[in-house]
Amino acid sequence: MSKQQLDYLDELEAEAIHILREVAGQFEKPALLFSGGKDSITLVRLAEKAFRPGKFPFPLVHIDTGHNFEETIIYRDNMIKRIGEKLIVGYVQDDIDNGRVVEQKGKNASRNQLQTVTLLNTIAKHQFDACIGGARRDEEKARAKERIFSVRDEFGQWDPKRQRPELWNIYNGKIHKGENVRVFPISNWTELDVWNYIRREKIELPTIYFAHERDVITRNGQLMAASPFLNMDDEDVVERRNVRFRTVGDMTCTAAVESYAFEIDNIIDEISASRVSERGARMDDKVSEAAMEDRKKGGYF
């Protein structure tokens, strides 16, 4: 706050790098949860800024629902090759096969819920004490309440009523065995900040973020990618439309938006003008007003 003041993107970047280095300094076995989405891709760039020319002091962990956009997996594997860091994949399919979770049935079946179990199993198996995630407070009202270092109990649960005070930029990462901390370095970024940063840093993204032609069906007023993972019936009409995705998750719960934004500049213009929030395109948040809070209490990201 002196006369020389950082521009907001530099300030957000510096804060995120500081948080990542605190994770490195405070934990024995951290991990970076990598979804293949733009937020976790941004985290990878921030980790490069925090730790290069050294190695990352953590592996990347991907919870694979098996219902991925192919483009995300291609992107992920290329990225891992480029950065030369370790990738650990937890497969939801494994937990279905060994009976730990049961696949949902019906038209709106999705593996989104199931991935919490796989996430918690993966954390337990590798004894991760901190998991870095790309969640942002502007995404959703339960997220808006979460600390940057967010302690989860041994069942992975978030207790919003008993959050630790978090003062200045001092983060308390002390935990008991079995507990772990979810760390959100880009808590204070908005969707637009992330896009502006991606543009500034010239970060490459999976192609599904940009407008492309795709077969979609309209469900509950939203455009869903037609795929073998989506349970379809005679009522569903497949159409070919120009779309892109604003968030990237499981194919069965991520809706597309009609778009002709082929370049990042178009996307930034589109978002600046858009009157719908990014999670407006997430079926998983529509279930109820407290959908996100409930999932977080259960161990979700």
Add this chain to the structure above:
Amino acid sequence: MNILKFLTAGSVDDGKSTLIGRLLYDSGAILVDQLEALQRSNRKNDDGTIDLAILTDGLKAEREQGITIDVAYKYFQTDKRKFIIADTPGHIQYTRNMVTGASNAGLAIILIDARKGVIEQTIRHSFLVSLLGLPQVVVCVNKMDMVDYEEDVFNKIVSDYKSLAAKVGLKNVAYIPVSALKGDNIVHASERMPWFKGNSLLPYLETVEIPADTLTEHARFPVQWVIRPQTEELHDYRGYAGRVSSGSFRVNDKVTVLPSGFTSTISKIELLDSEPEAAISGMSVTIHLEDEIDISRGDTLVSAKNKPQVSQQIEADLCWMDTKPLDTTHTYFLQHNSKLTRCRIQEILYKVNINTLEQEFDEDFKLNDIGRIVIKTADPLAFDLYQDNKANGGAILIDSRTNVTVGALMFRANAE
């Protein structure tokens, strides 16, 4: 463009959440689907209009009880500035959450209900804002619609608050009469209060200059992590990773490493592929030194010309934030930037009755108590006084049994 972080403080039902909702709503920061969710919700105002407070009351328990329990962060921007708002709870039992929200803010909006004027909570919140060293305060006298937009009511509250501000030591205070519910003087100037000539809240927030809370000559760089790739081609690479907490560093600057006291010269500053000549306050960079010195996480690089104090015995203000009272026989962890050490509370000097601002002598330090204490640390700390340098003058206490953050410390004097 820069970022202004501010918090809203005030008593329960003074209209903090409504005010934030109004700011977001009138500045067009609320999106269609969020608005739909609002309309679906069954919490409405008496006249059937949507209750803007639920924009920030994000927890189930909060919506059920219609109160704010924990800080909610909200983001919006205008052409002039980006804003991060911390909507903090007013209840005394959630003071620690308010302190969390206030610790990072550059400005506090203190709400006062026009019908009630300055009350106990106003005193407590103003005291906390002053204690935490927020450089700028705006008093919003809210619910002006319920006092017929009377200028006299506003003037009376302003004059009462001025004496309070003097008492708690708040220097930069602005005053705005508003109605969060009706939208008067929030984004748009109110036609119902033509007597008020100042800026409405949003234009005020867009333009206010926040006074610095650190001294520019205090160059401080807490080392968080040492980068040592130890590969063949980077065999001798040794970079100190951290964030400049105040002041600035340039290549060729003479620096001292604390607490060891060794000195060296900065040979290079790095940020991934770039090599900036200088790193200013707030920047996260990697610093290289000319000499090989033993430096690790928890050490601080400082300007050799202007050094912080180094001591193991410090007088500090303590804000206690745990349900379990302070135990003077227990050894706590103390975290000061990247430095973790152990400490004991050696002496309780006094407690402040935060409703009357009187000093009291009481051995019992309970949840939400604030007072002056002396700590003794296991390792020496390189610190500045909080009033001179917020970034290097604050620390937290962690209970080693529960791992919970139980106290906030603001260093006030070297007690060695």
